[in-house]
Amino acid sequence: MNREDLIQKWLDNALTTEEFKAFKQLEDYDELMALDNGLKQFKAQDFNTDLELQRLTNSLKNTPAKATSWFKPLLRVAAILAICLGSYYYTTTLDTSIDTLMAQKETIALPDTSTVTINALSSIVFNEHSWSDDRALSLEGEGYFKVAKGSKFKVNTPVGTVTVLGTEFNVKQRTNYFEVICYEGSVSVEYNTNVVILKPGDSFLVIDGKTIEKTPVTSTTPSWINNESSFTSMPFKTIISEFERQYNVTFNVNTINEEQLFTGSFTHNDIDLALKAITLPLNLTYAKKDGTIILKSE
């Protein structure tokens, strides 16, 4: 048996007595023995199995076996579902809101075939997803509605609620001012605790908390839709504030009596023409200065 085989066998601790004798005769023997003895000094630290098991048992007492391994993945699935449902619910119940600025008008198609045109500095809020169950929207400012036939259509304003079935009407809610004009069909207006039913041409007007009777209108649409504001026997201050909204200007009215009644109209397209239209009938003069208009009586 040659030298390498002997060493190999020695390494496997598988030498027979005779082979061991032969191995002892090898010139490597002394060196290998020295190496082997030296290596014994590197023995791993004592590992006391029982002691270590005791240690393990102690630390395991605080960590019970996870027999319920199905629970955690289930929680994860539940969490994802909750997030999905939550965001779905959130986005579907989110209200749609549309605002107009000064001197701006906008026509909005509602989820059914109804449309609403809102005048300057107005806003509507409605929910697209609950529309089929509940046709309701909130309005601040002025809007002209063409309501498609169907279930009840409700317009909520800070001061009153207007309910209709299918019709055309105009709602104007401004500071100390609430006006509903019905152009077609019939409209029910709920103001404070009163309910008023309007027929075509009828209007409902409240200024400074006082209900004011008006003669029936003959036009079929509100004039502002055609870029003109017209007034019949209105206090001059309502004309002023409408003018301010349409042209984005401010008025300095000095000592002019704002309560005097005005009948007439002004256009939304030409400020000079419009100013003349509101000043001439009342014998007033006007001067423009940096977006402020100063009015004086002659």
Add this chain to the structure above:
Amino acid sequence: MIKNLHDTICDEIRFNTFFKKHSKDLHDFLYYKFGDHLNPKDKVQEAFIKLWENCGKVKPEKAKSYLFTIGNNLMLNEVKHQKVKLKYREKPQKHHTNENPEFLMEENEYLNKLQTAISNLTEAQRTAFLLNRIEGKKHKEIAELLDISTKAVEKRIYGALKKLRKDIKEL
């Protein structure tokens, strides 16, 4: 249909038996592979805790290799954080003191050389070689422990011996 009643090692008695059978081998394996400065005893504890936590998922026949893989990974994670300490820091233990100073010095010198030589072996060579020489394990046992063939174990051990002798001569 035959159903294996013991398809997990989740009950305490089976787990304890398993611990007694494999904990020392795992410890020695980690010790010779990574040295003592990374607390092989703690890693053994951690590996068994992991095994217990996942006992429902690990089949008994896979438990041993699962355990060794966990132990090895725990060590590797530690090594990642302690790259500086990678040097093999084994200190020989003294068993006899009544020898003459010259002999002591020579022996010390030899052991120092041996230590350097051991730390120069590859991890695979060192683990197999030391399990064989120090723990006296047969090639077949080591092969089972490391999940490799007997031939590979022989090759590693013989290669380690050759390298050690060469290194010691050169030093």
